[in-house]
Amino acid sequence: MSLRRFILNRILSIIPILFGVSVITFGLVHLTPGDPISQMVALNPDAGPNEEAQLRARYGLDGPVWEQYLTWMGNVLTGDFGEVIRTNRDVGSIIVARLPATIALGVFGWAFGLAIAIPTGIYAAVHKNELGDDLSRLLALSGISIPNFWLGLMLILFGALWLGLWPVLAPSRLPLYHPEMLWYLILPGLTIGTGAAAGIMRVMRTSMGEEMNKEYVTAARAKGLPERQVILKHVLRNSLISVVTLAATLTAGIVSGSVVVEVVFNWPGLGREFIQAIDGREVNMIMAITLFTGVFIIVANLLADITYAILDPRIRYD
Amino acid sequence: MLGVVVVLLMSLAAIFARPIVIGGIPVQPFGIAPHDPTTILYLGADPSAGVYDPPSTDYPMGTDNSGRDLFSRVLYGGRYSISIGFIVIAINATIGAVYGAVSGYYGGWVDEIMMRIVDTIFAFPFLILALIIIAVLGSSYWNLVLAFTLFGWAGYGRLVRGEVLSIKENEYVLAAKALGARDRSVIFKHIIPNAMPPLLVLATLGIGTTVIGVAALGFLGLGLGPGTAEWGTMLDATRETLIQGPEGQIPWWATVFPGGAIFLFVMAMNLIGDGVNDALDAQETGIGKQGGGA
Numbered sequence: 001m002s003l004r005r006f007i008l009n010r011i012l013s014i015i016p017i018l019f020g021v022s023v024i025t026f027g028l029v030h031l032t033p034g035d036p037i038s039q040m041v042a043l044n045p046d047a048g049p050n051e052e053a054q055l056r057a058r059y060g061l062d063g064p065v066w067e068q069y070l071t072w073m074g075n076v077l078t079g080d081f082g083e084v085i086r087t088n089r090d091v092g093s094i095i096v097a098r099l100p101a102t103i104a105l106g107v108f109g110w111a112f113g114l115a116i117a118i119p120t121g122i123y124a125a126v127h128k129n130e131l132g133d134d135l136s137r138l139l140a141l142s143g144i145s146i147p148n149f150w151l152g153l154m155l156i157l158f159g160a161l162w163l164g165l166w167p168v169l170a171p172s173r174l175p176l177y178h179p180e181m182l183w184y185l186i187l188p189g190l191t192i193g194t195g196a197a198a199g200i201m202r203v204m205r206t207s208m209g210e211e212m213n214k215e216y217v218t219a220a221r222a223k224g225l226p227e228r229q230v231i232l233k234h235v236l237r238n239s240l241i242s243v244v245t246l247a248a249t250l251t252a253g254i255v256s257g258s259v260v261v262e263v264v265f266n267w268p269g270l271g272r273e274f275i276q277a278i279d280g281r282e283v284n285m286i287m288a289i290t291l292f293t294g295v296f297i298i299v300a301n302l303l304a305d306i307t308y309a310i311l312d313p314r315i316r317y318d
Numbered sequence: 319m320l321g322v323v324v325v326l327l328m329s330l331a332a333i334f335a336r337p338i339v340i341g342g343i344p345v346q347p348f349g350i351a352p353h354d355p356t357t358i359l360y361l362g363a364d365p366s367a368g369v370y371d372p373p374s375t376d377y378p379m380g381t382d383n384s385g386r387d388l389f390s391r392v393l394y395g396g397r398y399s400i401s402i403g404f405i406v407i408a409i410n411a412t413i414g415a416v417y418g419a420v421s422g423y424y425g426g427w428v429d430e431i432m433m434r435i436v437d438t439i440f441a442f443p444f445l446i447l448a449l450i451i452i453a454v455l456g457s458s459y460w461n462l463v464l465a466f467t468l469f470g471w472a473g474y475g476r477l478v479r480g481e482v483l484s485i486k487e488n489e490y491v492l493a494a495k496a497l498g499a500r501d502r503s504v505i506f507k508h509i510i511p512n513a514m515p516p517l518l519v520l521a522t523l524g525i526g527t528t529v530i531g532v533a534a535l536g537f538l539g540l541g542l543g544p545g546t547a548e549w550g551t552m553l554d555a556t557r558e559t560l561i562q563g564p565e566g567q568i569p570w571w572a573t574v575f576p577g578g579a580i581f582l583f584v585m586a587m588n589l590i591g592d593g594v595n596d597a598l599d600a601q602e603t604g605i606g607k608q609g610g611g612a
Contacts, residue, residue, distance in 0.1 A: 020438030028450050141592065145585035149552060150535045150577030156560050161568050256443030260534055264557070272399045274446075278416060278453040286450060294441040301441075 005300070006309050014298050021294035022076075026069050028290075029283050082284035084277075091288045094273065101270035104255050105192055105261065108185050112193030113200050113250070114243075121204025125212060126231060130303065136201065143198025148257050152191040152264035159187055169266045188265040192257045197248045200243055208243040211235045241311045248301040255293055328583050332396030338465030353387040355394040355547040373571050381569065383389040388571060391547040392579050398459070398541075398548040400583065403528040406466040413467070414474020415513065420476065421507045422482030433479065441473040445531060451538045459542065466528055477520055481513035488512075515598045522591035526584035533580050543544045552576040 054265045063071075074081065081091035124136040160166045166187055204249065213233055259271035266272070270289055277285035373380040379388035421432040439447075444466070451465040485491065486509065494504050535541045536550025537557075544551065556572040 014511050016434055017438050017441060020435065021441050024442070028447070028454065084492060110396065140583060141588055142581075144525060147550075147577065147580050147584070149534055150552075150573075150580060153553065153560060153573050153577065155555065157568070157570055157573060161560065190493060191453070252443045256445040259445060260538065274449075278449055278540070279455070286453070290442070290446060291452065293446060297441045297443070312522060314505055 003313075007306055010302055010305055014302060017298055018085075018295065021298065022073060022291060023069075023087065025287050025290045025294065026072060026209055029061050029287050030065055030068065047156040058233040072287070073246060075317055076288075081288040084282050084285055086280060086282070091284050094285070095270065095288060095292065098268065098270045099275050101267060102258050102262070102271060103189055104181075104185060105258055105267065106251075108189030109193035109254050109257070110250075112189055113196030116193075116197040117200035117204055118236075120201055122231065122236060124201075124205045125208030125235070125239075128209060133205075136205070140198045140205075143194045143201070146194065148191055148195060149260045149264050151194060152261055154253055155187045156264075185201060188261050188267050191264070192254055192261045195253055196255060199246060199250055199253070203242055203246050208235055238302065241308065244308050244311065245306055247307075248297065248304045251300045252297050255297065321525040321586040321593065324582060324586035325590065327506060328396050328579070328586070331393045332400055349566035353390045355386065355391045360375075371375065372569070379575045385392060388575055392549070392575050394547045395549045395576060395579065396553060397533045398546070399529045399550070399580065402459070402462055402466070402532050403525040405463055406470060406528045407521050409463070409526045410465045410471040411517055413471035414476075415478050415510050416477040417471060417507075417516060418451065418478025418480075419482050419509050419513070423486060423501070423505055426484060427463050429479070433476070436472045436476050439469045440476075442469070444470060445534060447537070448531060448535060452535060456483050456543060457540055459533070460533055464543065465535070465604045466531060470524075470528075473524075474517060474520060477516060478510075478513050481516060485509050485512050503517065505598055517593055519598065522594055523588060526591070529580065529584055529587070549576045549580045 055108065072082075081094065081095070083090055084094065120136045120139070122134045127133050147184065217230060217235060221227070258269060259274055261267065262269045263272035263275055270292075274289045276282075277289065298305055321478050336343070379392060415555055417432065423431045447469050448465040451468060452461060455461045456596050491508055493506060499507075520539060533548070533550030534552070536546075537554045539554055541551050541554075542548050544555065547587065553573065553576050556569065556576075560573065590595075
């Protein structure tokens, strides 16, 4: 299969999944009563069934469920995610406003993960079954086991309250792109990156170990290449390919991590917005963020697959 | 082994923290926790106890935001997270095993559709789905179980399906079919038992993930009601103290101990998972690989 056909096939295969994602998103939110309209009506004794019907019609919440779904899908496909019912603000523009803060967190988390995991992965593979290797294993296991909200709280406790290096919460007066924000990004970034770092460390260690036993490594050594070059040029390069397969899973982890971490640090991103939407039962916002997350993860998966196919052509022939 | 000891100790502590009474009959009469986890100490037992007292000999982990004994609450708190963890994984692994076995065994378009459904579920982080389910249904013990099982089986389904694809090529499966065994009996008697080992590893690791998930929902205010002695809910109650300590003093114990309990339990569970994984690897290659630790 040529690369182009492979890519085309993969893109076609995500269409039913995208459809499924939209059905799950819509279905979850709409299967039970208790939307903001019924709350508004319950709070306002003057509102009769007439007013309720008008409100429902206005927000597309009348008619049978499948009709509501079609209306919603039609609007979404034209870029209209509806309004936040309580404040009449446009959901799409809130998402656009909140997204950069979450992306900044995610990128920091990824960068931190790679920066920690690659050197320790190399070290662990070279010094297999020595003390350092055992330590790195324990570290990776801790990183996977530690609840991110607790890690965040502990970082606040140590970094902000005991050492006094950071304010407890990042000041909201600064815009996100202000260079000073990089400093405030450190604690939430570390919190969100720890899980990713631990995940990559484990994969790096295994794949480096496997690559080290392969014949091309022996051949490179027999040719008299210095060990350093064998490891850094040959083994590392091939091991990094396996990190690519992990990318989508880790991205999903970072996305759900951002929900928790943004609440801990009061970080003005999509995750905090999502929790606020859940508290207020803002169906349009909940659906928009959920759909966005689903599509984002599907695309991340797709990109990981394509990258993998480019790096390792054998995959395409499966 | 350390992992098994810690998991056992913590589970036993949760069970024996307070007596369990079902329908008026005391099923478990012991109460090793020094105080009732919901008793506000200064209202009765100990008028000198306050809110956010630091750890002392009377209260080894201090008191919490309502003046309750934190040590008793941490012991008791495992009841929710740990039991939900085990129930959820039992359900998920069962559904996943059957789903994966059917999908892999029949193959063809059945497999295609069933795996597309799994792919779709995989597009959502499980925490986000659980949050929506709890937001829609409201939170209670069994709604939490539902929130983690409604879609949680998908990972087990995919794993078992992969195993089944390789198992069904085995001669004993062909033999069973040739002897006229029904599909159902082939799936349940021959295929699922042989797919068990990797399922066991995933399930062990899954318990840790679920415990963190339950605590995360509690922390986000979507777990059991405020004031419940559940680890995540306890952390939620103390979060403000970090941002604005009472009279400048930071009650670190209220953050360190409940979170530490979650960490300890999940770490122990993951150690067990790793250990089981290593043991199975060694078994499958037929040679006890040297080093053992690898």
